[in-house]
Amino acid sequence: MKTVTIIGMGLIGGSLGMAIKNKDLAEKVIGVARSKEHLEEAKKKGALDEYTIDAVEASKDADLIFVTTPMNIIASTVKTIAGVTKKGCIITDAGSSKASIVEEIERSISSDVHFIGGHPMAGTEHQGIRAATKFLLEGANYVLTPTGKTNPEALEKLKVFLSALDVNIVVMEPKMHDLAVAGISHMPLAVAVALVNTINDLETGKEEMLKVAASGFRDTTRIAAGNIDMGKDMFTTNKAAVLEMIEKFKSSLNKLEHLIKEGNTEKITKELERAKDLRIKMYAANS
């Protein structure tokens, strides 16, 4: 690529810039953010070559644009810059839910502009350019969500570019992406938050539980200590899929609760075994 523009110099945007420059995948990386202080820090970290606070200006000559802003301004940002980009420019985003964003953008922009929804599935508990590293995306799943309207050549170009970042590209439809992340990320966050708040709301035993809480509760609730705004975004921008997965989870818990009530040790054992088997299939046994 000649010119890559990154709009939003936070954890993901900064890490993308650092990785692209580290692997020398662009002649020029232009960074955009609202704060010159952040942009100066991004420059010091080697995340960009040039910067500006003007997203439109930074988009004019770009061959590839990453929109890595907070969820709530992704669609409006893409719509704004889509009017000035040169022919063949590819725009992709990094929002954690896709169906509504992709639909809104595809409805609004000209078919000359190639937008492809993206979701780099990497993160830390820390936020912002300070936490960015050139390694953040290495080995991470990077979901792309093309639709029937997506230009196949643009998709192929984007895949080739991202492959060079050593990410694991996974392609799925926007709605399937949203259901998948609801199931393995957003709904589990709701469960972890509800778990901690179960203890929060106790009238009896809270103090004793805090005394004896150990590594099991720590691990099960780790994601409840994450970024508040990201959590709120998950529950609001991916609402339908999150609610669908919460219903499915409640059915699963009700089934187990019923077996415990019955004292049905045989079927309880079976449920424990089914869960253990899949968990071990998904991850190493003791991780």
Place this chain on the structure above:
Amino acid sequence: MKTVTIIGMGLIGGSLGMAIKNKDLAEKVIGVARSKEHLEEAKKKGALDEYTIDAVEASKDADLIFVTTPMNIIASTVKTIAGVTKKGCIITDAGSSKASIVEEIERSISSDVHFIGGHPMAGTEHQGIRAATKFLLEGANYVLTPTGKTNPEALEKLKVFLSALDVNIVVMEPKMHDLAVAGISHMPLAVAVALVNTINDLETGKEEMLKVAASGFRDTTRIAAGNIDMGKDMFTTNKAAVLEMIEKFKSSLNKLEHLIKEGNTEKITKELERAKDLRIKMYAANS
């Protein structure tokens, strides 16, 4: 202590023996198990001085007896040995639920025998004497559950002995113990198992979820990959408290689900903040 007998040479019994011998807290440690092979391995690991497969024989001269057998034979084991112990002998167990065991034992044994319920809250994913280490209990919470019938001097003696093992002694009533472990250990296991089985039971999206599952789902479900028999024991021996805590968890999740349905970002944020605050209070921010 002169003679300490440990009945059950698994992870907890073996680790207790190793720690007691390492710190030289008894003149003699007698180990009891059903398998001579396990006892021989325990001896090699330095978990005992002498061994036998006869629990009664091993209990006659003991000053302190740990019953670290599986849950379902703790009460019968204590009742059997209580008839032969010498005056002043203290018996304690390591079962993970307490009210029913303590009640059954106190109803059955003579008041000359000093039984005090115990629950060393330490473990690994691995089981058995092979996984035992002299460090397992260091820094761990060790719950004791005396009742109105408990001899105060015996309790004090047991506390002094356990303190030398560098455990953190926590005293609570048997029923409160059961509620506390239901809340922070047994109910969260039910939740983790239900989470994994939600994915197991999906007709749509299962494959995609397995593709994009990352560290969040891994941590939230880690305990679902643990020992099946222990899980079954938690759900059966501590049934009432587990069901009580599952109900409370379901109320907490229903509340959050309702806010998500409403799209009430203000109250969603508040729930996320309440959970994050308590989680950080309980554990270090990023652990």
